[in-house]
Amino acid sequence: MLMLENLSRRFGENTAVASANLEIPDGQMVGIIGRSGAGKSTLLKLLNRLTDPSDGKIVYAGTDIAQLKGRELREWRSDCAMIFQQFNLVGRLDVITNVLTGRLYTMPAWRSMTQTFTAHERAFAIQALDRLGMAHTALQRAETLSGGQQQRVAIARALAQEPKILLADEPIASLDPMNAKIVMDALRSINQQDGKTVICNLHTLDTARNYCDRIIGMSAGKIVFDGTPDLLTTDMAREIYGAEAEEFDEAATSTTLPDSEAVAALKEAAAHV
Numbered sequence: 105m106l107m108l109e110n111l112s113r114r115f116g117e118n119t120a121v122a123s124a125n126l127e128i129p130d131g132q133m134v135g136i137i138g139r140s141g142a143g144k145s146t147l148l149k150l151l152n153r154l155t156d157p158s159d160g161k162i163v164y165a166g167t168d169i170a171q172l173k174g175r176e177l178r179e180w181r182s183d184c185a186m187i188f189q190q191f192n193l194v195g196r197l198d199v200i201t202n203v204l205t206g207r208l209y210t211m212p213a214w215r216s217m218t219q220t221f222t223a224h225e226r227a228f229a230i231q232a233l234d235r236l237g238m239a240h241t242a243l244q245r246a247e248t249l250s251g252g253q254q255q256r257v258a259i260a261r262a263l264a265q266e267p268k269i270l271l272a273d274e275p276i277a278s279l280d281p282m283n284a285k286i287v288m289d290a291l292r293s294i295n296q297q298d299g300k301t302v303i304c305n306l307h308t309l310d311t312a313r314n315y316c317d318r319i320i321g322m323s324a325g326k327i328v329f330d331g332t333p334d335l336l337t338t339d340m341a342r343e344i345y346g347a348e349a350e351e352f353d354e355a356a357t358s359t360t361l362p363d364s365e366a367v368a369a370l371k372e373a374a375a376h377v
């Protein structure tokens with residue numbers, strides 16, 4: 105169980121995350137939605153301590169994560185793998201080396217400095233790539249892959265960390281719909297087959313509805329919705345996405361497109377607010 109207790113992060117006068125309280129049981133797939141600037145990325149960064157809280161607690165299995173330092177903090181970051189919108193691979197390195205860097209967290213310091221990997225670690229990395237359908241690219245330079253392929257490698261790298269929790273910050277925002285589906289299917293399968301907690305920031309409401317057990321809506325740093333997808337009403341979506349959502353709704357009623365097509369198109373547009 106991951107618990108946030110009155111967790112806040114301020115940047116000067118600006119409160120990016122305002123007193124967040126959440127309990128996330130192990131094995132849940134959670135989608136965080138909200139407008140640009142709502143505080144979604146900051147919340148994820150707080151979870152793996154890429155940024156430090158101004159106030160409050162993050163508790164996992166009884167440990168206050170906000171207090172960790174040194175080796176314990178490194179171990180937490182290893183338990184809590186992060187996937188980014190821009191993949192963050194090292195382009196000039198081959199795919200397998202990129203995946204193996206996911207193991208660096210778990211190695212003794214001398215081995216991580218020399219970056220020597222055992223046969224077992226290499227086999228593990230290939231297995232992770234194979235799971236994402238990417239084993240055949242193991243020896244290719246990462247920069248030669250498409251965006252969708254790079255994101256699959258980034259997920260394999262996260263798996264190589266053997267994390268307890270997978271955090272994904274807009275994992276499909278740079279991808280076309282087909283690759284977005286492949287990446288979201290992969291995250292859902294890791295969640296369901298391995299029982300890992302997956303928490304992802306998502307721009308598209310539909311994606312959150314289709315893939316997540318639970319949706320958290322943020323607005324101006326606050327959690328304004330927390331529930332199952334079926335509880336997320338149009339009114340609530342409007343509160344989360346603000347005025348723009350209303351404009352999209354109004355446009356939906358005046359469009360000449362057939363209803364279902366119009367709604368789908370508008371939802372897609374609203375998703376990118």
Ligand SMILES: Nc1ncnc2c1ncn2[C@@H]1O[C@H](COP(=O)(O)OP(=O)(O)OP(=O)(O)O)[C@@H](O)[C@H]1O
Nearest residue numbers: 115118119120138139140141142143144145146147
């Ligand atoms: N390092 C920082 N320094 C100052 N302000 C920051 C910093 N990081 C985030 N903020 C501010 O905190 C607020 C929340 O930002 P955050 O990136 O968490 O939002 P978001 O919901 O993830 O937005 P987006 O969907 O555009 O990524 C914004 O007002 C942003 O300007």
